[in-house]
Amino acid sequence: MSESPVLLNKHEVERLLTYDDLIPRLESVMGKFSKRDSSEIIQPVRSVVPIQQHSGFLGVMPAYLTAEGILCTKMVAFYQRAEGSSLPSTQATVLLFHPEHGNVTAIMDGEAITAKRTAAVSAISAKLFKPALSEVLCILGSGQQARSHYDVFTKLFKFKEVRLWSRRKEMAQRFVNDLQDPVTVCSSVKEAVIGADVIVTATGASQPILFGEWVKPGAHIAAVGACRPDWRELDDVLMREAVVYVDSREGATAESGDIILSGAEVFAELGEVINGSFPAQHEKTTVFKSLGMGIQDAVSAKLVLEKWNSEY
Ligand SMILES: NC(=O)C1=CN([C@@H]2O[C@H](COP(=O)(O)OP(=O)(O)OC[C@H]3O[C@@H](n4cnc5c(N)ncnc54)[C@H](O)[C@@H]3O)[C@@H](O)[C@H]2O)C=CC1
Numbered sequence: 001m002s003e004s005p006v007l008l009n010k011h012e013v014e015r016l017l018t019y020d021d022l023i024p025r026l027e028s029v030m031g032k033f034s035k036r037d038s039s040e041i042i043q044p045v046r047s048v049v050p051i052q053q054h055s056g057f058l059g060v061m062p063a064y065l066t067a068e069g070i071l072c073t074k075m076v077a078f079y080q081r082a083e084g085s086s087l088p089s090t091q092a093t094v095l096l097f098h099p100e101h102g103n104v105t106a107i108m109d110g111e112a113i114t115a116k117r118t119a120a121v122s123a124i125s126a127k128l129f130k131p132a133l134s135e136v137l138c139i140l141g142s143g144q145q146a147r148s149h150y151d152v153f154t155k156l157f158k159f160k161e162v163r164l165w166s167r168r169k170e171m172a173q174r175f176v177n178d179l180q181d182p183v184t185v186c187s188s189v190k191e192a193v194i195g196a197d198v199i200v201t202a203t204g205a206s207q208p209i210l211f212g213e214w215v216k217p218g219a220h221i222a223a224v225g226a227c228r229p230d231w232r233e234l235d236d237v238l239m240r241e242a243v244v245y246v247d248s249r250e251g252a253t254a255e256s257g258d259i260i261l262s263g264a265e266v267f268a269e270l271g272e273v274i275n276g277s278f279p280a281q282h283e284k285t286t287v288f289k290s291l292g293m294g295i296q297d298a299v300s301a302k303l304v305l306e307k308w309n310s311e312y
């Protein structure tokens with residue numbers, strides 16, 4: 001009989017998962033994924049059950065990484081929440097399986113994994129695509145993703161100014177009150193993004209909130225929200241004028257309203273830049289459209305389990 005799975009809660013996962021460990025693993029797995037060698041990595045596009053009544057969805061995200069010996073799936077529910085709700089909008093659980101026997105070896109919180117791995121991947125995009133002189137960071141949204149993006153972007157890069165916009169100004173103010181360093185709270189998206197070198201969009205918007213006419217030429221946008229085919233964060237002008245990178249071409253074509261509805265062309269996957277197949281056009285305006293991938297959860301969960309095993 002197999003041993004009982006390890007159970008790890010959000011607090012444990014948050015403690016064990018560090019950006020320093022995570023970023024190189026994400027770079028490596030995304031570079032590999034983009035080679036499309038199915039003897040190395042199998043990751044179908046996520047299965048999604050839309051939950052129209054609550055503007056949400058349930059997603060299942062399996063992945064198998066043969067060389068790394070990781071068999072994993074995440075289940076994630078995204079529900080639009082009223083601001084200040086006690087439940088998070090993104091809730092998730094990750095299961096790790098024994099790759100040879102198929103038994104479950106670990107069940108862990110997926111909220112911390114989702115927050116950190118998404119922000120870490122956006123930070124990798126910024127490392128590759130942001131303008132050489134990047135002084136102003138702008139974050140749109142003040143939820144979980146906004147916070148993890150703030151943490152990793154300010155850890156990895158030096159900005160002279162950080163700006164934040166949120167739909168309700170008091171939520172932006174609350175976000176800023178928790179921080180050590182100064183952040184400018186802006187009253188409109190336009191005010192927040194004009195002159196910004198790096199822009200993160202991490203909102204639950206379903207209509208465009210960021211317009212190309214406001215974006216500084218050469219800026220980099222890490223677009224994290226709008227993960228349904230009919231949801232948008234970015235307008236057509238921005239999508240058509242920028243060089244568009246994605247995490248997975250199949251995922252973007254199936255799920256990204258910003259790509260599908262604008263008709264924008266995908267230039268490359270982030271992994272194709274990491275593995276040297278395509279260039280990073282950092283002198284141009286760039287959009288990295290993130291949808292999230294099972295392989296990102298898989299390497300994160302494995303890292304958490306390795307760290308936990310090394311402690312016990
Ligand atoms: N690309 C990826 O891998 C992932 C993407 N996401 C997406 O990122 C987005 C943010 O997720 P969380 O931070 O977990 O959610 P959250 O609920 O914690 O934060 C959402 C933020 O968006 C704002 N917002 C909601 N509706 C809006 C609207 N119509 N216009 C402008 N702002 C609006 C809220 O005020 C809040 O500041 C969601 O769209 C979610 O689906 C979440 C996880 C992973």
Ligand SMILES: O=C([O-])C1=[NH+]CCC1
Pocket residue numbers: 076078090114227291292293
């Ligand atoms: O990759 C992910 O976990 C998600 N993408 C959109 C919402 C959740």
